[in-house]
Amino acid sequence: xxxxxxxxxxxxxxxxxxxxxxxxxxxxxxxxxxxxxxxxxxxxxxxxxxxxxxxxxxxxxxxxxxxxxxxxxxxxxxxxxxxxxxxxxxxxxxxxxxxxxxxxxxxxxxxxxxxxxxxxxxxxxxxxxxxxxxxxxx
Amino acid sequence: xxxxxxxxxxxxxxxxxxxxxxxxxxxxxxxxxxxxxxxxxxxxxxxxxxxxxxxxxxxxxxxxxxxxxxxxxxxxxxxxxxxxxxxxxxxxxxxxxxxxxxxxxxxxxxxxxxxxxxxxxxxxxxxxxxxxx
Ligand code: HEM
Numbered sequence: 001x002x003x004x005x006x007x008x009x010x011x012x013x014x015x016x017x018x019x020x021x022x023x024x025x026x027x028x029x030x031x032x033x034x035x036x037x038x039x040x041x042x043x044x045x046x047x048x049x050x051x052x053x054x055x056x057x058x059x060x061x062x063x064x065x066x067x068x069x070x071x072x073x074x075x076x077x078x079x080x081x082x083x084x085x086x087x088x089x090x091x092x093x094x095x096x097x098x099x100x101x102x103x104x105x106x107x108x109x110x111x112x113x114x115x116x117x118x119x120x121x122x123x124x125x126x127x128x129x130x131x132x133x134x135x136x137x138x
Numbered sequence: 139x140x141x142x143x144x145x146x147x148x149x150x151x152x153x154x155x156x157x158x159x160x161x162x163x164x165x166x167x168x169x170x171x172x173x174x175x176x177x178x179x180x181x182x183x184x185x186x187x188x189x190x191x192x193x194x195x196x197x198x199x200x201x202x203x204x205x206x207x208x209x210x211x212x213x214x215x216x217x218x219x220x221x222x223x224x225x226x227x228x229x230x231x232x233x234x235x236x237x238x239x240x241x242x243x244x245x246x247x248x249x250x251x252x253x254x255x256x257x258x259x260x261x262x263x264x265x266x267x268x269x270x271x
Contacts, residue, residue: 053193066140094166101169113170117163124159128152135148137140 001063004080008059011088015051018095022047039102043095050120051091058083058127065134079130083123090119140203143217147199147224154191154231158184183235190251191231198227198258205265219261226254 022044029037062080067073074080093116101109140148161184164177207214214220230250237244 049188049193057193057196098166098169107171110170114167117166117170120166121159121163124155128156132149132152135140135145135152137142137145 002074002077004077004084005059005063007084008055008062011084012052012055012059015047015055015091019044019047019052036103037099039099043098046091047095050087055087058087061127061131061134065131066136068134075130075134079126083126083130086119086123086126090116090123093119141214141217143220143224144199144203147195147202150224150228151192151196151199154187154195158187158192161187179238183238186231186234190227190234195227195231198223201262205262206267206269206271207265215265216261219257223254223258223261226250226257230254 022040025037026040026044028034029040062074068075093112097109097112097116100106101113161180165181165184168174168177202214202220205214227250230247230253232247233243233250234247237247
């Protein structure tokens with residue numbers, strides 16, 4: 001298993017745990033009426049679908065898809081690491097800034113969300129760029 | 139070796155990934171700096187593209203590729219059925235997306251997707267088995 005794959009998969013498990021913790025906070029919020037936890041629902045969803053599922057998929061695709069070439073079986077390792085960094089920095093920024101923005105809207109949190117949105121988009125783009133040519137009948 | 143049909147499934151799933159991320163990024167930026175409140179209307183399309191177009195479609199393509207095959211020459215079963223499923227699924231996703239303009243077509247899209255999944259399950263049913271049997 002290549003090194004980037006191990007980072008993708010292990011980090012995805014960390015996000016799964018974080019998502020379940022966020023789920024517990026959501027349950028506590030509805031039980032005890034904690035309004036301070038606004039903006040947590042979308043964070044919970046994306047910790048699951050992006051931090052866990054999509055990150056797990058990115059790691060397994062990098063590892064198991066048909067080889068790009070004999071010299072570079074997994075395409076560009078550099079691009080693989082970029083995807084990893086962008087995904088995780090982008091999602092972490094969102095997970096912090098979105099609840100802040102929903103409870104105490106302010107320009108700093110707001111612009112952090114804009115930056116996070118751009119970073120997450122780039123994570124998807126680098127993944128597709130690096131994987132597209134490995135998806136072929138060979 | 140990845141079969142042509144899986145190439146179509148997987149490449150389509152990557153296109154939906156990019157389209158879905160684009161819509162998500164536009165909404166997240168809106169949550170941050172409110173530059174165009176109307177973009178929040180794309181939320182159902184964002185969910186559709188990423189849950190069905192990306193995650194479900196990728197799984198369908200990869201399963202068709204790697205599930206155990208039948209005897210020699212390693213047949214993947216009735217491929218025509220799975221081609222039909224691929225077409226129906228993608229037609230369904232696009233029709234669901236049209237709900238932004240024509241809300242009622244949502245139901246037609248879901249019917250197409252349901253058909254796609256039933257046909258797919260029927261087509262792959264007998265490949266859920268031990269290797270080499
Ligand atoms: C990778 C797969 C993804 C999936 C399966 C997914 C799925 C979803 C789902 C199910 C919702 C509805 C949650 C709710 O009702 O609040 C949602 C909302 C949203 N998603 Fe995603 N998403 C994904 C990635 C992304 C990315 C990469 C971004 C941003 C760059 C994003 C931004 C948003 C935003 C801003 C909302 C609206 C939250 C709100 O209601 O304010 N999503 N997404």
